Amino acid sequence: MSVWNYVVTAHKPTSVTHSCVGNFTSPQQLNLIVAKCTRIEIHLLTPQGLQPMVDVPIYGRIATLELFRPHNETQDSLFIATERYKFCVLQWDGEKSELLTRAMGDVSDRIGRPTDNGQIGIIDPDCRLIGLHLYDGLFKVIPFDNKGQLKEAFNIRLEELQVLDIKFLYGCVKPTIVVLYQDNKDARHVKTYEVALKDKDFVEGPWSQNNLDNGAGLLIPVPAPLGGVIIIGEETIVYCNANATFKAIPIKQSIIRAYGRVDPDGSRYLLGDNTGILHLLVLTHERERVTGLKIEYLGDTSIASSISYLDNGVVYVGSRFGDSQLVKLNLQADTNGSYVEVLERYVNLGPIVDFCVVDLDRQGQGQVVTCSGAFKDGSLRVVRNGIGINEQASVELQGIKGLWSLKSSFNDPYDMYLVVSFISETRFLAMNMEDELEETEIEGFDAQTQTLFCQNAISDLLIQVTANSVRLVSCTSRELVDQWNAPEGFSVNVASANVSQVLLATGGGHLVYLEIKDSKLVEVKHIQLEHEISCVDLNPIGDNPQYSSLAAVGMWTDISVRILSLPDLELIRKENLGGEIVPRSVLLCTLEGISYLLCAVGDGHLFSFLLSANTGELTDRKKVSLGTQPISLRTFSSKGTTHVFASSDRPTVIYSSNKKLLYSNVNLKEVNHMCPFNTAAIPDSLAIAKEGELSIGTIDDIQKLHIRTIPLNEQARRICHQEQSRTLAFCSFKHNQISIEESEIHYVRLLDHQTLSFCQLILLINMSMAAPSLAVHSRMITMFIIVWEQHMFYLRKTNLQR
Helix, strand or coil, rough: CCCCCCCCCCCCCCCCCEEECCCCCCCCCCCEEEEEEEEEEEEEEEECEEEEEEEEECCCEEEEEEEECCCCCCCCCCEEEECEEEEEEEEEEEECCCCEEEEEEECCCCCEECCCCCEEECCCCCCEEEEEECCCEEEEEEEECCCCCCCCCEECCCCCCEEEEECCCCCCCCCEEEEEEEEECCCCEEEEEEEEEECCCEEEEEEEEEECCCCEEEEEECCCCCCCCCEECCCCEEEEECCCEEEEEEEECCCCEEEEECCCCEEEEEEEECCCCCEEEEEECCCCCCEEEEEEEEECCCCEEEEEEEEECEEEEEECCCCCEEECCCCCCCCCCCCCCEEECCCCCCCCCCCEEEEECCCCEEEEEECCCCCHHHHEEEEEECCCEEEEEEEEECCCCCEEEEEECCCCEEEEEEEEEECCCCCEECCCCCCCCCEECCCCCCCCCCCCEEECCCCCCEEEEEEEEEEEEEEECCCCCEEEECCCCCCCCCCEEEEEEEHHHHCCEEEEEEEEECCEECCCCCCCCCCCEEEEEEECCCCCCCCEEEEEEEECCCEEEEEEECCCCCCEEEEECCCCCCCEEEEEEEEEEEEEEEEEECCCEEEEEECCCCCCCCCEEEECCCCHHHHHHEEEEEEEEEEEECEEEECCCEEECCCCCEEEECCCCCCCCEEECEEEEEECEHHHHCCCCEEEEEEECCEEEEEEEHHHHHHHHEEEEEEEEEEEEEEEEEEEEECCCCCCEEEEEEEECCCCCCCEEEEECCCCCCCCEEEEECCCCCCCEEEECCCCEECCCCEECC
16 A cells, blocks of 8 residues: 655745845836745835735746846846746736746756856846856857847857856946856956857957955946946955956955845945845945945844845845845944844744754644754744734733623724623723723723623623623713613523623523613513523624524533524524533634534533524534633634634634634633734734733734744754753854854753753864764653764763763
């Protein structure tokens, strides 16, 4: 029998390899296009920041990403080449708001040795041809015709075999490339060639420059009228052109691999080096003659793999080693001497060199702890499949028994009040003019007893249900309008309501149904069931959002859930749940147009049924475990879509995707109560009651990996987890920049696996770059074993033995 593996991408690529800026979607719109391994993202630059437009998968790893403006066109096209020698030219269709493929093809050759330094793809500034360096000794040319269409490609023999970089020069009558190469004596030189399209060959270029900095590795072509090229080395930066102009400045030893042009005339460039420092390179000039070079320190960023200057001092720094950033270049330095202000960070998990799977919260859900990033951008990332709650405010409050949000009027789009219920009182919080929560009073409500349910009602009324009564209060005057009192000797145990109906269980199996008519509470039906009632719900699921024709009732003793018709409270369907655990919460809801009955029992299990809104029939019974404690179910809305929040020891969001119920964990350890709290200051927020705390937070996108970052400022190499000691151990290294000679310092660090705080640090002296191996000893004694080249270390408690 064959075995099949189902492999799916849990997280899209986050490592940025290329980025470019241009007018891609419209002549008037400025776009940032980002390449992330096998995907491209197109963003629109707006006054509010970067706005995502399109996220498109590409079949292959992206090796080249370049924008160009074809002849007689008003907006740019996008050229993409992959590592498997496929290419395409994309354009944006403004009417349909979609990408169009204008050209595609295969540029591979049957023979040829792939380049050691990676593929190079460049486009002539005057849009006459596309150049590709894919194989040693060959330069592939794809010409454009007069209409901007691609013609048949051909190869030109290139004498230089160890090519480091190739660029097209600006302002040349014929297409001219400049080649940075290394000879067989390891010396580095620059040479220019003109591309003769008719002869399909190279012609000796106008100039060359020999014996450059031994670390030269990057060419920056300078636009006309200055022209020429900037050669970036490890210790010097050189400018030279066809007029024999040669300018050079020394720099602190570093490796610069990313640059971004600031001005259209090419007089200023941003440079990012291998330590994450951002520099500004200035070409001083008199008219069309370059007179000198200046370089200035700007500040620290992530280690850049691409730099794109957007506008008004805002720069996108793409990184493959750390989080990409959107930064602002300020005119004045801060207290640390930096001109760089980070506006936004974009999480990058890569490169992941090692990981382990652990259950940090002891909730039965595995989490991945990764060794991510490189060099100073190294970090540990805790990745869990769930939904993040971003806390906006919190206050210590003990003993919360219930939460409800209320609007100031029935048609108000935003919530105004937050009702917090305790065992012997109810408090009311309201949003003030400064968008802050402050305690207030609602005169018509009973604040000296526990509230069982609250709800906005029709005719601008508010409903409060307590153990003794149901109150109708005016939204405008806050005064009591009408009241229903529980019969003598009875009290309300559980209740549910919508904008026009109230359902109460008053003990002894008694069920009371009320309706709101002409601002009055009218008792419509009163029945007695054979067993005690544990929970009720009458959330509308039919066509009328203000009235429900069905009610759900959970029962003690026979452990069942029942569907009753309204207003007569006749039994439609009884579903025995089985077992001995009582239903604690029932909910009628509609997700993606499908009606469901959800029933949560006291041991953390959840039953789900398909519900016919017309007949009340229950089908497709399913059971899942969401925790170990009783669950409370509430609906909420996020981005216009209804979901269900299950409060318990393992809080979960229940949502529908492709007509199927799915469950996603929330990054909170335990939630007792939740209610939606949609305010003008914090739209689509949630009010959450935990043990001893009330917090307000916004929810992440549904079905999202939640990522927690532990920055290290060093590169983690191996990681291991030990359950007995509740610790994580990882090996790492960092460059020693204090001594004159560059060296590395190696560490073994211990972390508490719950708090992720550092417990212990061991310094390893004179260790090489060879990757270590880390394992956990299987005995009860707390011990880690580290194998590093020919050495074996035993880490036991606070001792390191060899």
